[in-house]
Amino acid sequence: MTRPPLPPFDRESAALKVRMAEDGWNTRNADKVALAYTEDCHWRNRAEFVTGRADIVALLQRKWTRELDYRLIKELWAFEGNRIAVRFAYEYHDDSGQWYRAYGNENWEFAADGLMQRRLASINEAPIAAADRKFHWDASGPRPQNHPGLSELGFYLARIGAGTGLGKGSMYNFFPGGKEEMAQVVLAHIDAWFRTQVFEPLRTAANSANSADVAEGVAQMLDAVERYFQSGRSVCLVGVFALGHERDLFAATIREYFTEWIDALAFALTRGKHTPADARDLAEDAVGAIQGALVLARAADDAAQFTRALARVRQRLG
CATH class of the missing domain: 3.10.450.50 (Nuclear Transport Factor 2; Chain: A,)
Structure with missing residues (x-):
């Protein structure tokens, strides 16, 4: 067997x-x-x-x-x-x-x-x-x-x-490489989740000839992001690393995470009703708004601020 x-x-x-x-x-x-x-x-x-x-x-x-x-x-x-x-x-x-x-x-x-x-x-x-x-x-x-x-x-x-x-x-005991090895494993886990739940679905939607599929793909991305960050009750660990001393160790990984997210979203938006330049601006603004709202919600201990910010992102991308 x-x-x-x-x-x-x-x-x-x-x-x-x-x-x-x-x-x-x-x-x-x-x-x-x-x-x-x-x-x-x-x-x-x-x-x-x-x-x-x-x-x-x-x-x-x-x-x-x-x-x-x-x-x-x-x-x-x-x-x-x-x-x-x-x-x-x-x-x-x-x-x-x-x-x-x-x-x-x-x-x-x-x-x-x-x-x-x-x-x-x-x-x-x-x-x-x-x-x-x-x-x-x-x-x-x-x-x-x-x-x-x-x-x-x-x-x-x-x-x-x-x-x-x-x-x-x-x-x-599980990580002879210490904190650096732990951080690498955590970043790899985050990358795998976002790749399957956010980046690939966006690309799949963008490759559809139906504009409704693109809109649904963007909506699903925002739903996945809301689940992942627990409606603002969790932090973005990649964002935390980007602001801390860990950035020097993992600069390429951190940069790739945000670049791939923005690129996937911008590509999907160009297949909808937006020009490439507008789609790029919207994608950068959306990812920036999500990250900023996470910081604000945590600082204010008010998860509703993240929920409201995400609703505004939905409206702009819709």
Whole structure:
């Protein structure tokens, strides 16, 4: 039996493997989850060491007996060959009704048949108020595609460390290159998301002979941007890097991110009713307005300012 995708992994297959694992764990079906692992799979889960599917099933059954209304989000960090590094967070409450959020890192190693043969997980958690929960979907099914992931929710390194007391050294175990390597992985994740959710849909719409398709493509871009930045409650990490000392390290990546966004939007607008010069101006103004509104909304602690600014961008591009 094989369990695609199989190693060696590229970014697409690694991300698919991560999403499949997330969906499986969100079923809270220990027997089903255990089928993703080899018969003799080795686990380190927190301070517990287990070997083999029977022990994995027993551990997961104990876990989900005490972790109620469990919801999990996983995110790809890095990959190479038959290995994948993942970060994750999940929320649950105990039988007293107290809610918790757990944060963790995992190292995965796969056999040639696509089954995981080694899983090393470090996990810390902290109590949270019910009002502070971030994961909201029907727990009887997987996380919907339009529900934000960890980056979109703003679960960055400093916030995770502050929330759990997890030392930076523990997180650096996954990244021998330190902060620079972490930042490269985060930027690569952002680039992959915007490429599939923003840039490519804009280009696809622009290549349509139907002007209505172009307008729909621009509207979908703005919808995706609103979801990604959580209606102004999250920051643009690329923008943060552009303003900080990180810019010198990642100048080309940062420049490419904004250039590609503006170019894709301008190209779409030229296929509508705008001249190339006007389309370029509108695209630059739109991206600038989105970035500025994010800064303003965060500074004023008023996400509605971002929502209003995005509405004005919609009107101008419409």
